[in-house]
Amino acid sequence: MATRKSGSEFIKYISDIIKNSKGFERHLEKVRITGGGDGKCTAEFTVAVEHLNRVGGLHGGFTATLVDMITTYALMSKPCHPGVSVNMNVSYMKAAREGDDVIIDANLLRAGKKMAFLECELRHKKDNSLIAKGSHTKFVDFQ
Secondary structure (H helix, E strand, C coil): CCCCCEHHHHHHHHHHHHHHCCCHHHHHCCCEEEEEECCEEEEEEECCHHHECCCCEECHHHHHHHHHHHHHHHHHCCCCCCCEEEEEEEEECCCCECCCEEEEEEEEEEECCCEEEEEEEEEECCCCCEEEEEEEEEECCCC
16 A cells, blocks of 8 residues: 655655566656645656657557556555556547657545546646546555
């Protein structure tokens, strides 16, 4: 079970998880955790060639991965098990291209005894325009 963390302690905790991962989280190696705690996680990254689809836009699968992982980190800032995904939805609003700076903001909407509900937005840093919006539902009861 994760423990309640905030500020610089949270940033270091999540950054170390990403840095030391031997599994799927390695895909987030260029994502910088910039804040979090109390059911929130913020991050940013610069779109690189490995984040692109065949037509030069931010890949939808990578976007969905960001929604999945950054919302999970927001949940982990509470004294709550990180859970397993039950449902995730991503709406794609606008493209991001190589070199674009993207900010990610994830929030825990509600955590009950068995379910947690989270939301996430990806925005262009330059003008705050919405790239994608996601929702994530997680099963968290592991008693």
